Amino acid sequence: MSFAIGRSFTFLISVHSKYKDLGPAHNLGIQTTQLTMFSQALTVRADSIARHLETVFLFTKNDVRTTLIPVTIFALSAAHKYDPIHAWNAPLWIWFHLLQFNIANQIQDPEEDRKNKPSRPIPAGRISVDSAADMRWVMVPVCLMLSLWYGTQALLASTVFAVLTIWYNELHGDKMGLSKNVLTAILYGCLEVGGTVAAGSRNSCIDKAGALAVALSSTAFATTLHAQDFKDEEGDRLTGRRTLPTIFPKAARFSMMVVIPLWSFGLSRIWKLDALSTAAFVVYGAFVGTRFVMYDTVGADKQSCKFYSLWYSLGHLLPGYWRFFYGA
Numbered sequence: 001m002s003f004a005i006g007r008s009f010t011f012l013i014s015v016h017s018k019y020k021d022l023g024p025a026h027n028l029g030i031q032t033t034q035l036t037m038f039s040q041a042l043t044v045r046a047d048s049i050a051r052h053l054e055t056v057f058l059f060t061k062n063d064v065r066t067t068l069i070p071v072t073i074f075a076l077s078a079a080h081k082y083d084p085i086h087a088w089n090a091p092l093w094i095w096f097h098l099l100q101f102n103i104a105n106q107i108q109d110p111e112e113d114r115k116n117k118p119s120r121p122i123p124a125g126r127i128s129v130d131s132a133a134d135m136r137w138v139m140v141p142v143c144l145m146l147s148l149w150y151g152t153q154a155l156l157a158s159t160v161f162a163v164l165t166i167w168y169n170e171l172h173g174d175k176m177g178l179s180k181n182v183l184t185a186i187l188y189g190c191l192e193v194g195g196t197v198a199a200g201s202r203n204s205c206i207d208k209a210g211a212l213a214v215a216l217s218s219t220a221f222a223t224t225l226h227a228q229d230f231k232d233e234e235g236d237r238l239t240g241r242r243t244l245p246t247i248f249p250k251a252a253r254f255s256m257m258v259v260i261p262l263w264s265f266g267l268s269r270i271w272k273l274d275a276l277s278t279a280a281f282v283v284y285g286a287f288v289g290t291r292f293v294m295y296d297t298v299g300a301d302k303q304s305c306k307f308y309s310l311w312y313s314l315g316h317l318l319p320g321y322w323r324f325f326y327g328a
Contacts, residue, residue, distance in 0.1 A: 188217070261286040
C-alpha cells in the first residue's frame with residue numbers, strides 16, 4: 001500500500017512540474033485533478049484491503065457460532081487469574097488458530113465445497129488454492145510467535161495444535177469417524193488451553209480447576225460432536241468420509257438422546273450447580289438430544305445443531321459458576 005501511495009506522489013510531482021508555467025487558473029485545475037486522482041487511488045487501495053480482510057474472515061465465518069464464541073466463553077470462565085483488560089486476547093488467540101486450521105481444511109477438497117458450501121472463499125473465487133496454501137503455512141509461525149507472547153503453556157498448545165492440524169488435514173485423520181472425534185476434541189482442547197492462558201495476565205498458567213475444565217469439556221465434545229455431522233451426512237456419504245452418522249446412523253442419533261442429558265447432569269454435579277439450575281440444564285439437554293431422534297431432515301439437523309451449540313456454550317459457563325461461588 002505504501003508503495004502505491006509513493007508512486008501516486010511521484011506522478012503528481014511530475015505532472016505539476018510539467019504544467020507549472022501554464023498560469024494560476026490552469027494550475028488550479030491541475031491541482032484539482034491531482035487531488036481527485038489521489039483520492040481515487042486511495043479508495044481503490046482501501047477497497048482492495050477490505051476485500052482481502054473479508055476473504056480472511058470468510059475462512060472462519062461458519063465456525064464463529066460453533067467454535068469461536070463457545071471457546072471464548074470457556075476461556076473467560078475457566079481462567080484462574082482473569083484480567084478484564086486482557087479479555088480480548090482470548091478470542092484473538094483462538095481466532096488465529098481457527099484460521100490456521102480452517103485454511104488447511106478448506107484447501108483439501110475445494111470441489112466438495114463448491115457443491116456443499118459455495119460461499120467459502122475458494123469456491124467463491126475470492127482466492128486460489130495455491131494462494132490459500134501459502135497462507136496456510138504462513139499461519140503456523142504466525143500462531144507460534146503470537147503464542148510465545150503468552151507463555152509456555154500457550155506455546156505448547158499452539159505447537160500441538162499445528163501438529164494435529166497436519167494429522168487431521170494433510171494426513172486425512174478426518175476420514176474415520178472415531179479418529180475424527182478424538183482429533184477434533186484434542187484440537188478443541190488446545191484452543192481452550194491457549195484461550196484460557198491468553199485471557200489471564202501475561203505468562204499466566206492454568207490451575208487444577210482449569211485443567212479439569214479442559215479435560216471435561218474435551219471429553220464431552222468427543223462424545224457429542226457428531227451432533228454437527230448430521231446436517232452434512234449426505235455430502236459425507238458422497239465423498240466417502242466416514243463419520244458416526246454415516247457408519248451408525250440410527251445409533252448415532254439415539255446416542256444424542258442419552259449422552260447429552262447425562263453430561264448435563266454430570267457437569268452440573270461436578271461444578272456444584274444449584275438444584276434448580278441443574279434441573280433446567282438437564283431438561284434442556286434432553287430437549288436437544290430428543291430433537292436429533294424426532295427430526296432427521298437436513299433443515300431440522302441444522303436447527304438441532306444450533307441448539308446443541310447453545311447447550312455446549314452453557315456448559316462452558318459452569319467452571320465460571322464454580323469459581324464465583326466456591327473458588328478461592
